[in-house]
Amino acid sequence: MQRILPCPTPSAPPRPLHDRLASRQLEQRLAASLPPHTLMQRAGLAVARLAMAWQPHAQRIVVLAGGGNNGGDGLVAATRLARDWPQRDVAVWWQGAPERLPDDARWAWQQARAANLTWLQAAPEHPPDLVIDALLGLGLDRPVRGTALAALRWLQACPAPTLCVDLPSGLDANTGHWWADAPPQPAAQRATLSLLTLKPGLFTGHGRVVAGASIWFDDLGAEPEPGTAAAWLVAPGGWPDTAALRADHASHKGSRGDVLVLGGALPHAHAGIGMGGAALLAARAALRAGAGRVYAALLGDAEQVPPWDMGQPALMLRSATAALDSDLPERATVVAGCGGGPAMATLLDAVLARCPRLVLDADALNALAQRPDPEPLAARQARGWWTVLTPHPLEAARLLRTDTATVQRDRLAAARTLAERWHAVVVLKGSGSVVAAPGLTPRIVASGSGWLATAGSGDTLAGLLGARLSTLPWPAPPEDLQAAVADTVALHGTLPEHWPHRWPPTASDLLP
Ligand SMILES: NC(=O)C1=CN([C@@H]2O[C@H](COP(=O)(O)OP(=O)(O)OC[C@H]3O[C@@H](n4cnc5c(N)ncnc54)[C@H](OP(=O)(O)O)[C@@H]3O)[C@@H](O)[C@H]2O)[C@@H](O)CC1
Numbered sequence: 001m002q003r004i005l006p007c008p009t010p011s012a013p014p015r016p017l018h019d020r021l022a023s024r025q026l027e028q029r030l031a032a033s034l035p036p037h038t039l040m041q042r043a044g045l046a047v048a049r050l051a052m053a054w055q056p057h058a059q060r061i062v063v064l065a066g067g068g069n070n071g072g073d074g075l076v077a078a079t080r081l082a083r084d085w086p087q088r089d090v091a092v093w094w095q096g097a098p099e100r101l102p103d104d105a106r107w108a109w110q111q112a113r114a115a116n117l118t119w120l121q122a123a124p125e126h127p128p129d130l131v132i133d134a135l136l137g138l139g140l141d142r143p144v145r146g147t148a149l150a151a152l153r154w155l156q157a158c159p160a161p162t163l164c165v166d167l168p169s170g171l172d173a174n175t176g177h178w179w180a181d182a183p184p185q186p187a188a189q190r191a192t193l194s195l196l197t198l199k200p201g202l203f204t205g206h207g208r209v210v211a212g213a214s215i216w217f218d219d220l221g222a223e224p225e226p227g228t229a230a231a232w233l234v235a236p237g238g239w240p241d242t243a244a245l246r247a248d249h250a251s252h253k254g255s256r257g258d259v260l261v262l263g264g265a266l267p268h269a270h271a272g273i274g275m276g277g278a279a280l281l282a283a284r285a286a287l288r289a290g291a292g293r294v295y296a297a298l299l300g301d302a303e304q305v306p307p308w309d310m311g312q313p314a315l316m317l318r319s320a321t322a323a324l325d326s327d328l329p330e331r332a333t334v335v336a337g338c339g340g341g342p343a344m345a346t347l348l349d350a351v352l353a354r355c356p357r358l359v360l361d362a363d364a365l366n367a368l369a370q371r372p373d374p375e376p377l378a379a380r381q382a383r384g385w386w387t388v389l390t391p392h393p394l395e396a397a398r399l400l401r402t403d404t405a406t407v408q409r410d411r412l413a414a415a416r417t418l419a420e421r422w423h424a425v426v427v428l429k430g431s432g433s434v435v436a437a438p439g440l441t442p443r444i445v446a447s448g449s450g451w452l453a454t455a456g457s458g459d460t461l462a463g464l465l466g467a468r469l470s471t472l473p474w475p476a477p478p479e480d481l482q483a484a485v486a487d488t489v490a491l492h493g494t495l496p497e498h499w500p501h502r503w504p505p506t507a508s509d510l511l512p
């Protein structure tokens with residue numbers, strides 16, 4: 001058994017995530033090679049052990065078990081707890097029907113009937129010391145109804161520490177969609193033990209909210225075959241290797257990569273509304289992340305451009321017109337769109353045609369969404385040029401001509417479709433950012449938290465991506481580009497953790 005989150009080894013290689021179908025195929029293959037019920041026995045024992053390791057002082061334990069194999073795992077855990085920790089009071093609230101039990105779960109139920117367990121007919125009157133949630137697992141693929149919904153509501157409201165078996169009940173294994181009409185409640189005192197495989201839904205969509213602060217994994221002895229993963233889980237990254245940077249005595253500012261941030265509409269250019277700060281945030285982030293020279297080109301008249309950035313005088317400011325009159329678009333990694341406003345639409349063609357290394361964010365994405373033809377991006381892909389799109393769910397919905405709810409309903413699918421349609425590496429931002437690239441298995445980034453939900457934190461990410469791409473060896477195979485982007489998103493997700501205060505950071509606090 002291993003702890004996945006909080007991640008004990010930040011530089012660990014990506015882990016495979018398996019969807020419902022692949023998990024079931026693996027389960028069948030493994031079960032066929034073992035004596036009957038071995039897998040469920042292993043699963044239940046793992047649950048019981050983790051429960052006692054996590055909440056060693058829990059005396060009154062309630063196991064909420066459903067009528068499928070997830071409930072079977074819970075029943076085995078209850079049986080083991082009553083047998084191996086006899087001083088505990090273990091009660092089972094079972095939602096199954098004996099005549100409809102699958103084979104493994106029937107065996108588990110028979111064992112449990114013979115054990116020293118209390119059988120509850122309704123929700124316990126008082127919260128126990130520990131709840132084991134084995135109501136619904138991998139099998140859930142439709143809205144929760146009936147008695148299961150009532151039990152799920154109790155579970156969501158129960159203040160007791162809760163250990164979820166395989167998946168939190170109500171969560172879709174493939175997508176992280178929440179299938180119950182009762183809103184999912186975040187809980188610090190919740191943990192999940194994923195069995196056999198790690199599932200994508202634990203790490204994106206509602207997964208991080210409902211799975212709790214710690215996620216554990218027991219493979220039960222399974223070895224998935226290569227090529228069966230629906231996605232890869234990227235561990236939270238660390239700061240780029242600054243020691244190597246220092247040891248590179250032959251480096252100079254020109255060898256550390258140039259970044260041009262193109263955006264930040266000045267009030268004159270955008271109906272009296274200034275958004276220059278977004279471009280400065282991106283540019284400061286690029287500089288702090290190690291880019292050798294960073295230029296911020298703002299949208300508006302040259303005389304409106306401030307002479308310097310007082311917060312970061314090392315930035316070189318200019319107008320967008322001046323930047324486009326130079327060789328910067330060809331030479332630098334270009335981050336376009338942050339705070340750009342509608343004026344970005346007039347620059348998009350030039351940017352797509354001239355910038356070999358390109359990150360499109362915010363208003364550049366909105367401008368892109370207004371044109372149905374992805375041909376310029378296909379041409380970029382054919383030339384081996386890099387295009388990275390960083391939409392949040394609403395921008396993704398505009399690019400896909402759908403709505404935000406549809407994007408969020410299946411974030412992996414949305415990111416994959418965007419990557420294929422727009423011939424680009426796509427970062428679908430939000431909880432469990434998905435990094436998809438044409439023809440490659442997507443990556444899900446496990447870092448990040450609600451502390452990033454603040455205006456400007458996406459601009460910071462765009463700047464970090466600019467810095468990362470400016471030093472990535474050119475040309476790079478698509479796998480390397482996708483990995484570099486995912487690692488940068490993972491690094492961005494860890495930034496709030498370095499903030500020393502109890503109140504959340506603003507976007508400009510994210511970088512020291
Ligand atoms: N076999 C083994 O060795 C291993 C099994 N493992 C374990 O098996 C789990 C998967 O088991 P599973 O396939 O039986 O699905 P599961 O999550 O229990 O759901 C089915 C039950 O839920 C019910 N139900 C479904 N939807 C519902 C709804 N919307 N609203 C209400 N009820 C609904 C459904 O009812 P029915 O459709 O029959 O009316 C049925 O009773 C997996 O998560 C892992 O824990 C692993 O540990 C590996 C080893």
Ligand SMILES: Nc1ncnc2c1ncn2[C@@H]1O[C@H](COP(=O)(O)OP(=O)(O)O)[C@@H](O)[C@H]1O
Nearest residue numbers: 429430431448449450452453455456457458459
């Ligand atoms: N709840 C959350 N969990 C993890 N990451 C989040 C969360 N909310 C926001 N983020 C991250 O913060 C950033 C916000 O980007 P965006 O919405 O574009 O902000 P802005 O446009 O204001 O800069 C993205 O990287 C996103 O993934």
